[in-house]
Amino acid sequence: MGSVEEDVLAGVGSRLRALRQARGITLAELAAETNLTASTLSRLENGKLRPTLEQLLPLARAHEVPLDDLVAAPPTGDPRIHLRPVRRAGMTVVPLTRRPGGVQAYKVIYPPVGQASALAPQTHEGYEWFYVLNGRVRFVLADQEFELGPGEAAEFDTRLPHWIGSADSQPAELLTLFGPQGERAHL
Structure with missing residues (x-):
């Protein structure tokens, strides 16, 4: 070979x-x-x-x-990006990066209140940063709760109990950067 x-x-x-x-x-x-x-x-x-x-x-x-x-098949010469959304737990996740490891970028669409999964904070290794593109977001981090709108951002250690979802009857769209090894987003 x-x-x-x-x-x-x-x-x-x-x-x-x-x-x-x-x-x-x-x-x-x-x-x-x-x-x-x-x-x-x-x-x-x-x-x-x-x-x-x-x-x-x-x-x-x-x-x-x-x-x-x-x-990691070599590119075919077609410069277009073919995004493949994944639906999990009622939300739609569109991977924006194609390489494994390191900081990963996603567009995440959370369904409106009532269609979302129940509030069940979770923890896992890593560090996350998100930016609200559209809609309103309810963000629970440990014992604090926040509501964010378009143009607002948050970053947090994912080892803290957290939950993110739409805050109202409209879907919420976020740009998310996630570092599985705790990498922080640098702006």
């Missing part, structure tokens, strides 16, 4: 780990989704096992990404 193919396959593990961590799931949970063993997934993520197409297809399906994203 040539060096180009080896370079492509060498980067698959870190991309797989970044996708799994961005979803906040364990190897065991991903194993249940893909019918691959947690041991196989761990070895793929650590680069100790060369991925096969039979392994990559269920992983791409589980992470809801094109197979090209897993192997």
